[in-house]
Amino acid sequence: MPVVTIKPSGKTVDVASGTTLLAAAMNAGEPIQHKCDGNAECGSCHIFVLEGRKSVSKIASAENSKLDTIVGIGSKSRLACQTRVGDENVTIELLDFASGR
Numbered sequence: 176m177p178v179v180t181i182k183p184s185g186k187t188v189d190v191a192s193g194t195t196l197l198a199a200a201m202n203a204g205e206p207i208q209h210k211c212d213g214n215a216e217c218g219s220c221h222i223f224v225l226e227g228r229k230s231v232s233k234i235a236s237a238e239n240s241k242l243d244t245i246v247g248i249g250s251k252s253r254l255a256c257q258t259r260v261g262d263e264n265v266t267i268e269l270l271d272f273a274s275g276r
């Protein structure tokens with residue numbers, strides 16, 4: 176079962192493949208924003224995927240469109256609600272500057 180490590184706290188959570196990073200962070204008790212309840216509309220769940228980027232789900236058009244509107248995105252940016260864990264461990268970083276807060 177893949178392990179998701181969440182920075183900066185360093186908490187870890189075991190999740191089934193296919194679990195969203197938003198659900199993983201919430202299961203770990205992390206204070207992640209999710210104002211549109213996972214519909215790729217608010218951008219508040221913007222995170223960085225630091226490790227395991229190749230194993231997570233690919234960016235679909237709705238996520239890509241929303242990311243384009245967020246200030247401060249980079250190559251590691253994903254919307255946690257749209258990104259599903261694959262077969263490998265993943266390390267993510269929660270951000271203070273996600274839009275929509």
Ligand code: FES
Pocket residue numbers: 208209210211212213214215216217218219220221241254255256257
């Ligand atoms: S919860 Fe709104 S974009 Fe992810």
